Amino acid sequence: MALKKLPGLIDVHVHLREPGATQKEDFYTGSRAAVKGGITFMIDMPNNPTPTISIERLDEKVELSKKGLCDIRFHFGTNGKNLDELPKAAARPEVFGLKIYCNHTTGEMLIDDPVLLQGVYSSWPVGKPILVHAEGEQLAQAITLATTHGQRLHVCHITQASEVEMVRDAKKNGLSISAGVCPHHLYMTGEARERLKGFAVMKPPLGTPEDKAALWAGLADGTIDMVETDHAPHTRAEKEQENPSFGVTGLETSFSLMWKAVQDGLITEERLIEVMYSAAKKIFNIPEQEDTYIEVDSEATWVVGEGGYETKANSSPFEGMELPGKVMTVVIRGKKVVEDGSIVG
Ligand SMILES: [Zn+2]
Numbered sequence: 001m002a003l004k005k006l007p008g009l010i011d012v013h014v015h016l017r018e019p020g021a022t023q024k025e026d027f028y029t030g031s032r033a034a035v036k037g038g039i040t041f042m043i044d045m046p047n048n049p050t051p052t053i054s055i056e057r058l059d060e061k062v063e064l065s066k067k068g069l070c071d072i073r074f075h076f077g078t079n080g081k082n083l084d085e086l087p088k089a090a091a092r093p094e095v096f097g098l099k100i101y102c103n104h105t106t107g108e109m110l111i112d113d114p115v116l117l118q119g120v121y122s123s124w125p126v127g128k129p130i131l132v133h134a135e136g137e138q139l140a141q142a143i144t145l146a147t148t149h150g151q152r153l154h155v156c157h158i159t160q161a162s163e164v165e166m167v168r169d170a171k172k173n174g175l176s177i178s179a180g181v182c183p184h185h186l187y188m189t190g191e192a193r194e195r196l197k198g199f200a201v202m203k204p205p206l207g208t209p210e211d212k213a214a215l216w217a218g219l220a221d222g223t224i225d226m227v228e229t230d231h232a233p234h235t236r237a238e239k240e241q242e243n244p245s246f247g248v249t250g251l252e253t254s255f256s257l258m259w260k261a262v263q264d265g266l267i268t269e270e271r272l273i274e275v276m277y278s279a280a281k282k283i284f285n286i287p288e289q290e291d292t293y294i295e296v297d298s299e300a301t302w303v304v305g306e307g308g309y310e311t312k313a314n315s316s317p318f319e320g321m322e323l324p325g326k327v328m329t330v331v332i333r334g335k336k337v338v339e340d341g342s343i344v345g
Helices: 027-036 055-067 084-090 113-121 137-149 161-173 181-188 193-201 209-221 236-240 254-263 270-283
Strands: 003-007 011-014 040-042 071-077 093-103 131-132 153-155 178-183 294-305 322-334 335-338
Touching: 003 270, 011 027, 011 254, 027 040, 027 055, 027 071, 027 322, 027 335, 055 071, 055 084, 071 084, 071 236, 084 093, 084 113, 093 113, 113 137, 113 209, 131 137, 137 153, 137 161, 153 161, 161 178, 161 209, 178 181, 178 209, 181 209, 181 254, 209 270, 254 270, 254 294, 254 322
Parallel strands: 011 040, 040 071, 071 093, 093 131, 131 153, 153 178
Antiparallel strands: 003 294, 294 322, 322 335
16 A cells, blocks of 8 residues: 545535535535545535525525535625625635636526626626636637636636637736636547436536647646536436436546546646645635645555445446545544545544
């Protein structure tokens, strides 16, 4: 066994489904999936069935999330009509950003009216990032709006080669912009749909081999700042139906997939720590978790799905894949949560 000590990992983009869709996941099961994968701090998205667009809904989530085994924080949401709530939400220590859905996705928070978008960009106090689900043209528009309003912009789950180019240019032009990439977009292309059916269905969809190559290049050269899982659990029945729900799980596999990338020479170990910890900490101004670390067996391998899952979704697009790097220990603020690879906390 070759134990390697690393910082507790951060995931700034998860959907833990509580309240409103706890048949898919809840804060407790989602946190079990997180710590199993070495993640000690994660930020939950606002697109619940009743979206997190008011302080009342935020308070409810803060309370419910206390059953989590790791730290769970929040991005606030907007439908373009809750402008009065935005400064109040931004002032809350539990809130790390504002999420805007510029393309259609799960939930009812799509904003495509330019007047509403202007209102949101001018009402969110400058400081904490605005996160966008923005593909293609919508990303170009988001970059323009962020520039006009002096906002920090985080591009969620970047997928296309042309989007990597847009972020690269925006960085060159001095915009305060960051981007996250999901392991499924790094590892899979549209071809996976044939084999995995519903388990390869998500938004944004899997790209082309050229997109995939651009994502790896962007991750290595710093254009893409971090790995975010977009952990978006659905039940197996929802994924196996004719029109599968959008989204795949990711919390239990992201570290090992990135450790594989280190072994395969796609990124360095130092870069892994940046993209799974330090960049997120800096960009989202995440407080230090005292006496928090993980230990991974860097030589062990494991097979995804063998021995089951912690996520209620009970599935992974990487099921059956043998991955290197096993999370053996997780300590959060001095308390052991994972020991010998099993959850104890
Ligand atoms: Zn998402």
